[in-house]
Every structure is written in structure tokens, then in C-alpha cells.
Amino acid sequence: MAVEKIKKIAVIGAGSMGHGIAQSALLAGLRVYLYDNDKSNLQMGTNKIHAGLDKMASKGQISENDAQEFKNNLSPTTNLEEAVSNVDFVFEAVPEVLEIKQDVFQQLDELTSKDVILATNTSNMFISSIAERARCKERIVGLHFFIPVVLMKIVEVISGKDTSKETMQTAYDLCVKLNKIPVRVEKDSPGFIVNRINGPVRVYLGAVVDEEIAEPEEIDALMRYHGLPIGHFELSDYIGLDVVNFSAQYRKKVLHPDYAPNKKLLEKLEAKQFGKKTGKGYYDWSNGKPSIDIAKRTDKIKIEDLEIVKFNEAAKLIEDEIADPQDIDTAMVLGTGYKAGPIEYVSKLDLNEVIDRLEYLSTRFNKEILKPANILRKNPDVVFQSVKNI
């Protein structure tokens, strides 16, 4: 289906992501059916959308009339059939549990006509696994939005094993219509671009903390000192250490054992310290956001190493033809708030020294995933092509 024909959409799951996707679609002039199997969560999601639209009106970003019209275009429901039987596109944003998602997609497959595209907002999982129980797999695609959805421009558009080219293109075009900047992930791969590239950084910093080379706060202070928008451990607390653990376990299973959660993370989980949501994680959140003292920054690790580690994972995505360099840097800048992507950053360094450093880190911390990607020795020009094109 061409994007011009998409007028009505459904969002499945009215939580943190679902209500944001619904609001973005309303702002693009679409009719939105919002479904949740929990009545109070549906009400909460609806209230958040109304409050979000009111706030935009009070700031003059939209007119009062538009805010009202968008609210009129929203139909919350706890009846799945009612939500999806008459729409052109469906966004799924239910919890990150494979069984739940497979079940939802099986039902969506049965309840919608074959030209309706079905998109999952999974943060990690193979699109093909989520589509496993559906008969019509070519219309299932990944659309990974970032939180808060209304403000974050980036969306990763992910092809599953069976996703058709037409489905990819329409999903991409719909993101543009929602005023987003989509990037293409051409092959099904866990964590896609941003989460995948940040994964080895967690492994590296986890080893640094476990070996007591530096404390989480000292590392975050170093990152803040260098102007980065947030420290690694602050961000982990903000996301939730249970969620971080889920990603670690999933990647350990499907990518490499090195992704296993580190000792310190396991200790936090054992103590039920999940970060902001429980008031304690790496930091104490009971009095609000932790304040990081940059004077405490560590001199035991190099800030450059974090970029080198990300760059190496980016190179692997390019080598495996999962994403192209330009899209990788775009996704990393828009998804993480850094000023430059890892490819642009490393393009200013000596590549031989970068390769030597990766060899050193891999050996020093006994992590195979930190070994330099083959493409860095064989065909580095392919990795740096986007930087040359700028």
C-alpha cells in the first residue's frame, strides 16, 4: 500500500511508547485507534495524549482547534477487532516479551486484510521471530521509535527475513509523514543500530567497574566532563537495570556470550535496585536526578576508547550489510544526542592505532567482541565512505 493511502492507523499498547506513537500519528492528521488490554493503562495513555496536545496548544505549537480535532480523531478501545478491522497500518508497542508479541501478531494477521502493514516497536528482538506465527510475514516490519516519541526524530526501519521491499518503503515513507527521520536496517539483527552499537560499550565499562578500575560515578563524570549529554550509568538507571539486563541476556543468547550481564549489574538486580523506577540503582534517585561531580572523573580510562568500541561495532554492521555508514552516524547522533557519530569521530584518528587499541582492549579484558572487525583491515574505505561524501 502506498503511503498516500494510509489514513487510519491502530496502535496496540498504550504505554510509554504506544501513546507517543499515537500522538505523533494524530499530529500528522491520521485517524488513530488506540488499543490496550488493560483498561486503566488505556485511560492513562489517552490522558497523556490529551495532556500532550493541550501542552502543545498552550505553547502555540498547534492551535486550540487543531488540538480538539486531533483529540476527536483518537478512538481508545479495549476491543482489538474494533481497533484493527478498518485500518491501513498497525503499530505494536506491547511489552518486550516474545510470547506476547508473537501472540499479538498472530491475532493481527488474522484480523486484518493482507495489504495492511504490521509494525513492531521491539527494541532488541529479531523481527522474524516476532512474525513467526503469522502467515503473511512479508507485511511485518520493525519500526523502532525512541523515547520520548513525540520529541525524538529518529526511527529505525528494520527488515525481517521475509519483509517485502514494498513494506519497507511504505513504513519508511510513513515515518517521514510522521515528521521523523527514518534510517534503514536492511537485515534482521538484534538491537538494530543504536542499541547494538552501544552494547559493547556496556560490556567494556562493565568489565572496568567489575575490576574496580573505576567507579560508575567516576566514569559518568568523565563522560559529562567531555560534554556528553548523559553518563553511561545514569542512562542505565534511567532506562531501568531490569531492562538493561533483558537486553544483555538476549544478546548473550543470540549474538555472543560476552554480552552476559556483568557482576556489578547482577548485584544491583539481586538487591532489586533497578534504577530511577525503584529510587536506587547505580545512583540514589530518591531526591530526583543525581548530580554528577565532574571533579570525580577517572583518569584510568580514555574517553576515546568508548568511541572506538562503538566504531568497531558500527564497522561490523557495515561488513554484514545490515546498515550503511551514513545511516549509522545519523542514527547515533539523533538517538544518543552526541555531536558526531562514531564513524565521523574515528575518521579523524589513525586507523592503525585504532586497530591496535581494539586488539589491546580485547586481550586486556578477555572480550572477543572487542576484537577489530575484519573490514577495518580488508576494506576500511567502505566504512569511511559517508564521511568522504559529506
Ligand SMILES: NC(=O)c1ccc[n+]([C@@H]2O[C@H](COP(=O)([O-])OP(=O)(O)OC[C@H]3O[C@@H](n4cnc5c(N)ncnc54)[C@H](O)[C@@H]3O)[C@@H](O)[C@H]2O)c1
Ligand atoms: N520505553 C522505552 O524506552 C522504549 C524505547 C524504544 C522501544 N521500546 C519498546 O516498545 C515496546 C513497549 O514498551 P513500553 O515502554 O511502551 O512499555 P509499557 O509497559 O510502558 O507499555 C506496554 C503496554 O502494553 C499493554 N499490553 C500488555 N499486553 C498487551 C496485549 N497483549 N495487547 C495489548 N496491550 C498490551 C500494557 O497494558 C501497557 O499499557 C517494547 O517492545 C519496548 O522494548 C521501549
